[in-house]
Amino acid sequence: MAYIANTPDDERIMLERIGLESLDDLFRHIPVELRLKHPLDVPPALSELELSQVIGDLTARNQGADQRVCFLGGGSFDHFIPAVVDQLAGRGEFFTAYTPYQPEASQGTLQAVFEYQTLICQLTGMEVSNSSLYDGASATAEAMLMAQAITGRRGKIVVAETVHPEYRQVLETFLACLEPRLEVVPGPTGVVDAPALEAAIDGDTAAVVFQHPNFLGRLEDARALVAAAHAKGALAIVVVDPVSLGLLAPPSTYGADIVVGEGQSLGNPMSFGGPYLGILACRGEYVRKMPGRIVGETVDRDGKRCWVLALQTREQHIRREKATSNICTNQGLLALRAAIYLAVMGPRGLKLAAESSTRKAHYAAQRLAAVPGLELAFPGPFFKEFVIRANVNPQALLASVLGQGYHGGIALGRFDRRLADCILVAVTEKRTSDEIDGLARAYEHAIADLTAAAPPGQRGKPQILASAGSK
Amino acid sequence: MDPKTLKYSPTHEWVALAGDVATVGISRFAVDQLTDLIVIDLPKVGARLTAGKSFGEIESVKAVSDLYAPVSGEVVEVNAAISGDVQLLAADPYEKGWLVKVNVGPNPDLSGLLDHDAYVKKTAEEHDH
Amino acid sequence: MYKLVQPPLLFESSRPGRATAVLPACDVPERPLDELIPREFLRQEPPPLPELGELDVVRHYTNLSTLNMSIDSNFYPLGSCTMKYNPKRNERMAALPGLWAQHPYQDERTLQGLLAILYDLQEILAEIAGLDAVSLQPAAGAQGELTALLVAARYFRERGESRGQVLIPDSAHGTNPASAHLSGFEAVTIKSDGRGLVDLADFKAKLSDQSAVFMMTNPNTVGLFDPQIREIADLLHAKGGLLYLDGANMNAILGIVRPGDMGVDLMHYNPHKTFSGPHGGGGPGAGPIAVREHLAPYLPAPVVARKAEGEYYLDHDRPHSIGRVRSFFGNTGVLFRAYCYIRSQGPAGLKRIAQHAVLNANYLKALVEDVYPVPYDGPCMHEFVASARAFAKERGVRATDIAKRLLDYNVHAPTIYFPLIIPEALMVEPTETESRETLESFAEILRAIAAENPELLHHAPHSTPISRPDEVRAAKQPVLSWK
Structure with a gap:
């Protein structure tokens, strides 16, 4: 009852004014047989102090990146978050406002979103960005629907197997009740098989979806994949890591039509998977098919520059069942954090974050590949993630590495049985050379222990994986 | 076209019939109601229209409205000029602002359409509503 | 009170060479960059982002924030959005590393506290709904609607039924018909009657063996409780259809009536509204859904489950699941605040x-x-x-x-x-x-x-930082980024 302002006196006066005797009378028009006869079976109320204790105890049982050195990635990354991001985004005037339906009372949010859109355009080289979607995966699905609306093609969507498996699952879920089918093109060498991709695209393909850097960390031949899509009149949708764009060529330079990505890395905490930030930017000519809110510049009655929600006729509250997307609430606060992050990092700061991540990742790859029992699974150009193949069970290996103080990577068998001996390792600018050396030692110890413990006949590569060395 | 000689649908589209071909547009009343037109979406030549069904959309700043076919038939010409500049429609809905020409064949069914006086009467009631 | 002035855009304040030092120099052995990554993959120049000092950034955003109205500063009776006070204690809890420093693919043994919270929240949301099973995955109410409709579609498909229609009152949120369309259904509009409630005659006329789901908002968007809900549920169930509740207005019925007791089969919550998540200038929200037992197998994977010995885990083994609607677990930060809020209230408080x-x-x-x-x-x-x-x-x-x-x-x-x-x-x-x-x-x-x-x-408003903006200009000549 902590947040109710009315006193017992208020309650009495108010009930009297509306001609009722009790709070229960407020619900007299609800049929009595529908009403709940007993209190809800939920835990009893806690005071603020008790809540702090209960939640404090529970959260202390978690051992995340604050307790163990984190080499986990796969779409969520432990990048550094400058203090100003928390301080500024935490201001109540941003934090407790809602969608800027009244522009005269929301110029702070509107200008911040307009700046966010501009920053995303600067980063990707694209002409327009929306104000945010839920996350990278649903942004990819929205881009796919958008491509269908733009091309009018209903046949299929071609997606590279090297796109994040959860993103591919989301595409599948979205298409379950719609016309187009999803065709997955394999990536046996760690990048998508380009000739197979080209062959998969036909005259009724709305879009080609690939990720660059891809889920396994590798850089794709983006220019060739885009060209293959365009040759058949399909759109090219690329999933990017926004931090990588501090270093890598922006998607506009290789001809991407729609750029999507997970914006978590831009100043947003990992928070066990959400809330995150779906980035979506595209060519200017597609703006009327773009999902989600967009802020535009205009002038007020005195000719003063200002900002408003623009092109609202694309959205569900006007277009209803004809809208390309059903999105309403977006990730405004996360977009604000991303904008503050980019503003404080600037061009050199972002480049440094990207460059340090890639240098440290390459150092880590070199160190881990030198550990007996580990090898690089998919050698070739990569950004900040790489896959190692182990000659012992990855779950046991990672459990041992964890015991030594490291979240050492993600066992890829959870996504694909053919990768059951593989581990995805991510390295951000936060990791130090000492931590990387420590990780290599932890792997070395773990492999030594596991190999010593296993009966001689079972050493080396597990039988089941002997034929599954490559995907 | 002289608005007085046209036939109108209750959803504010007008029709001018010349032989097998009907020219279709929307009324001045509809244009005024929509206010601040932004963009129009029209079918392609060869598309089949069915009387009473949507054949396109028109967007104003804060609304999207369907365009309903007043007659059935095949689209033989589309006014490309208004797709490029919808203000032409706002300025001149009966001449430069026509939308599509439709081959309706011999003896088209126009029984659901209103003449000018009946349409004006109907819109007057609607406005008052 | 001082006159509020809009700060220039970040880009207009940029000065070449100005910067904020955030990161250290790289401490691993330096090698030429193009030895690591072939030159053709690299940018020619750094991204054209603005160059600002930290104080520039702090003043910029501090000044921008003062141009907003917010719950913390103003009464905010924005109907349908439930702009209630966002308790500060929840923010202190959400700032604990036990939440923000947790990676979604961490070993589950290192997530037991968080999984316990999320498991409890599933149970609590099922109890408040009077339903059996919960998925916390959807990222917002609209995504919850879509998820629930996909669950319904899968349910009918597995029963060998092909039902093509979703019935939606004309007073519904626009997200309802948009979600219906995205899940492959035709949206059929049901009229409201003279009282602002579902027109029962129109509902009966349009109800058929093609009706998959009726999406009801109750209390509805007019602010009224529709007492016909039980009758509607019975009619619908007799035809084999499912009753969906848009939970946008749950704040009005917490502990008073439960959707499940009124015949609802599936529903979504908006925890950022009902359970006080900060709206953040447009989000984030979350959109957990609750369903009856017979629909539970189709919920997105994973859900939080508990082993007999008390250990929590993420159950991915759900062969009938519709799949995923987003990456990772869900909008955990929003759900976590909802949990803190509910724990602060207890049964009587709710x-x-x-x-x-x-x-x-x-x-x-x-x-x-x-x-x-x-x-x-x-x-x-x-x-x-x-x-x-x-x-x-x-x-x-x-x-x-x-x-x-x-x-x-x-x-x-x-x-x-x-x-x-x-x-x-x-x-x-x-x-x-x-x-x-x-x-x-x-x-x-x-x-x-x-x-x-x-x-x-x-000519109002007269005292805000700007007067009425020209929305026609914004639509006719869209300027969507600074150039």
């Missing part, structure tokens, strides 16, 4: 929220309805919808003029022009966290505005 949300709305309605008529009258729930139609006809003052003028009095405007079935709608939701004085002062403001010169209102 019921009291509904009671005072409804009390405040009815009190405020009583104070203004002689001047601002409420077309669908009767006892309202947590919000009411007044109509400015008479003002519009008699004095040329539209709902938007009233909304804009309210800003001059330093209160946020209600939702306007929604629901679509009420002309010149003003949708007012005061929430339970506002005091009687605030409501009375708001009522006085509304009454004062009703007596003001129409000219003054047409």
Whole structure:
């Protein structure tokens, strides 16, 4: 009852004014047989102090990146978050406002979103960005629907197997009740098989979806994949890591039509998977098919520059069942954090974050590949993630590495049985050379222990994986 | 076209019939109601229209409205000029602002359409509503 | 009070060479970059981002924030959005590393505290709904709607039934028909009757063996509880259809009625509304869904489960699941705050929220309805919808003029022009966290505005950082980024 302002006196006066005797009378028009006869079976109320204790105890049982050195990635990354991001985004005037339906009372949010859109355009080289979607995966699905609306093609969507498996699952879920089918093109060498991709695209393909850097960390031949899509009149949708764009060529330079990505890395905490930030930017000519809110510049009655929600006729509250997307609430606060992050990092700061991540990742790859029992699974150009193949069970290996103080990577068998001996390792600018050396030692110890413990006949590569060395 | 000689649908589209071909547009009343037109979406030549069904959309700043076919038939010409500049429609809905020409064949069914006086009467009631 | 001035854009404040030092130099052995990554993959130049000092950034955003109205600074009766107080204690809890430093693919043994919280939340949301199983995955209410409809579609497919229609009242949120369309259904509109409730005759006429789901918002968007819900559920169930509840208005019925007890088969929550998540200038939200037992197998994977010995884990092994609607677990940060909020309330507290949300709305309605008529009258729930139609006809003052003028009095405007079935709608939701004085002062403001010169209102607001923006220009010549 902590947040109710009315006193017992208020309650009495108010009930009297509306001609009722009790709070229960407020619900007299609800049929009595529908009403709940007993209190809800939920835990009893806690005071603020008790809540702090209960939640404090529970959260202390978690051992995340604050307790163990984190080499986990796969779409969520432990990048550094400058203090100003928390301080500024935490201001109540941003934090407790809602969608800027009244522009005269929301110029702070509107200008911040307009700046966010501009920053995303600067980063990707694209002409327009929306104000945010839920996350990278649903942004990819929205881009796919958008491509269908733009091309009018209903046949299929071609997606590279090297796109994040959860993103591919989301595409599948979205298409379950719609016309187009999803065709997955394999990536046996760690990048998508380009000739197979080209062959998969036909005259009724709305879009080609690939990720660059891809889920396994590798850089794709983006220019060739885009060209293959365009040759058949399909759109090219690329999933990017926004931090990588501090270093890598922006998607506009290789001809991407729609750029999507997970914006978590831009100043947003990992928070066990959400809330995150779906980035979506595209060519200017597609703006009327773009999902989600967009802020535009205009002038007020005195000719003063200002900002408003623009092109609202694309959205569900006007277009209803004809809208390309059903999105309403977006990730405004996360977009604000991303904008503050980019503003404080600037061009050199972002480049440094990207460059340090890639240098440290390459150092880590070199160190881990030198550990007996580990090898690089998919050698070739990569950004900040790489896959190692182990000659012992990855779950046991990672459990041992964890015991030594490291979240050492993600066992890829959870996504694909053919990768059951593989581990995805991510390295951000936060990791130090000492931590990387420590990780290599932890792997070395773990492999030594596991190999010593296993009966001689079972050493080396597990039988089941002997034929599954490559995907 | 002289608005007085046209036939109108209750959803504010007008029709001018010349032989097998009907020219279709929307009324001045509809244009005024929509206010601040932004963009129009029209079918392609060869598309089949069915009387009473949507054949396109028109967007104003804060609304999207369907365009309903007043007659059935095949689209033989589309006014490309208004797709490029919808203000032409706002300025001149009966001449430069026509939308599509439709081959309706011999003896088209126009029984659901209103003449000018009946349409004006109907819109007057609607406005008052 | 000082005159609020809009700061220049970040890009206009940029000065070549200015920077904030955030990161250290790289401490691993330096090798030429193009030895690591072939040159053709690299940017020619750094991205053209603005160059700013830290103080520039701090002043910029601090000044921008003062241009907003917010719950922390203003009464914000934005109907349908439940702009209640966002408790600060929840923010302190959410700032614990036990939440923010957790990676979604961490070993589950290192996530036991968080999984316990999420498991508990699943149980609590099922209890409040009177339903059996919960998925916390959807990222917002609209995604919850889509997820639930995909669950329904899968359910019918597995039963070998092909049902093509979703029935939706004309007073529904636009997300309902949009979600129906995305899940492959045809949206069929059901009229409202003279009371603002579902027109039962129209519902019966349109109900058929093609009806998969009826999407009901109850209390509805007019602010009324539809007592026909049980009858509707029975009719629908007799035809084999499912009843969906849009949970946007759960704040009004917490602990009073449970959707499951009214015949609802599946529903979504908006925890950022009902359970006080900060709205963040447009999100994040979350959109957990609750369903009956027979629909549980189709929920997205994973869900949080508990082993007999008490260990929590993520159950991915769900062969009938519709799959995923987003990456990772869900909007955990929003769900975590909802959990903190519910734990602060307890059973009596949750019921009291509904009671005072409804009390405040009815009190405020009583104070203004002689001047601002409420077309669908009767006892309202947590919000009411007044109509400015008479003002519009008699004095040329539209709902938007009233909304804009309210800003001059330093209160946020209600939702306007929604629901679509009420002309010149003003949708007012005061929430339970506002005091009687605030409501009375708001009522006085509304009454004062009703007596003001129409000219003054047409040009309102007069005291905000900007006057009315030219939305036509924004639509006709869209400028969507700074160049």
